[in-house]
Amino acid sequence: MATKASRSAARLMMAPAVILLLGWMLVPLCMTLYFSFKKYLPLRGGDLGWVGFDNYVRFFSSSAFWPSVIATLVIVGGVLAITVVFGILLAILLDQPMWGQGIVRILVIAPFFVMPTVSALVWKNMFMDPVNGLFAHLWKFFGAAPIEWLSQASMTSIVIIVAWQWLPFATLILLTAIQSLDSEQLEAAEMDGAPPLSRFGYITLPHLNRAITVVVLIQTIFLLSIFAEIFVTTQGSFGTKTLTYLIYQRVLESQNVGLGSAGGIFAVILANIVAIFLMRIVGKNLDA
Template sequence: MATQQSRSAARLMMAPAVILLLGWMLVPLTMTLWFSFRKYLPLRGGDLGWAGFDNYTRFIGSSSFWPSVQATLVIVGGVLIITVVLGIILALLLDQPMWGQGIVRILVIAPFFVMPTVSALVWKNMFMDPVNGLFAYVWKFFGAAPVEWLSQASMQSIIMIVSWQWLPFATLILLTAVQSLDSEQLEAAEMDGASFLSRFWYLILPHLARAITIVVLIQTIFLLSIFAEIFVTTGGAFGTKTLSYLIFQRVLESQNVGLGSAGGVYAIILANIVAIFLMRIVGKNLDA
């Protein structure tokens, strides 16, 4: 639907965005790849030459690698399960007729707008602090000993904080999907005598399948690289060192850039595996 003239204008106007993103992707990526094959210790001698695949094997071989993979999986998996399950329930609930629906909606999505450092600090101090936190008070009120959340139940705590941040996202997207469900279909099912459970199982859930997939994929990509929440709360201690955080420590804290870069390459590959699935869905949607 266009002429030659508008096509060349279009190419010209697209150029800045494409060139910038291409640079943003290729330059650091090439550097990371390069460093990952070097023995590179900026504070202890700088670039000490080729390392081959040494960094890659050492990164995997280090004692903190597998625990970090486990921590990553537990956090991502835990948050995904909590946000998707609660998100579906909340979406169905918010779709019901009620008074003040708009306000409830606002209350529910508010956590998404809180900057990660604020939510991490507020939870850490005002709720999870074993002495002055609100939880400690509640526990004492019921005669239980206060829990040292971020050391004794560090994973659960982080999962809880992150879930609180991401629940609004899941809810909002699932609510949008629920609202696009054809109400005549549901009414027909009701006329056919389907109970709420069977309506949920046979109509609502299949309808939500796409939205759930999208929530899972997008959240996975963001959750794989959560940083501030761990940086502010445990600093990677008490078994909460995720893969991203491990790489961050290797690169900036211990300044072993070669090793960290090899880790970075692993992280990029991991994220890309998830990304491919997401792109497929988004791409299909583009054709429609």
């Protein structure tokens, strides 16, 4: 509801943001699209002409492609499973009456604020190091041989590190959702004779449905592009080369821009598929 004068002022005030984001989105994306159809090796001859879909064919048929897809899926899937399941349990626990709730909350949320390079390094050296790491001490204490985490159990290690970073996010959102559940609903179910487990199954879980979906979608978008955790720990070796890392290596390490760009376009499409679902949920909420 407004008058004409305020409407034209509004359009003017929106312009800078729209133009900036439009530029930020379109210019690099078009360039990537352009490069993806070229043989382009900046250090070995530069622009070597159009090659059609060659880069795409080579990217998808390279021996590194499928392992990278699998690595990506394992990390995304593993982290999602851990964070959602433990997130729900933690959120329910934190919602219970207790002493020092505020402090516990702070403790649980803290990992989210640790920069990815720090958490990767701390886990890599101080916990997962086969000689001096805390895990090694722990294993020795129980008489077991220490594990070389980042080479023998590389995927598990990365999943642990990333899940530790994202568990607070899932917990916080699920806790917010649980707290918005009308306690009278639970009391009504109790009056109707539902035992605790049924109350969780029939009332709490359906109520959390949307929050869980949002957690899954947002985390998927961020997890698809995790970079620092791998960059600092394994540098993509021992089967931890994700799609993002593979593209990064093609573009900046082997300087095969055409090939990397084809992969980049693939990553954009992949992220957009997830984004569409997220947008639909966010969009519905806008109307409310």
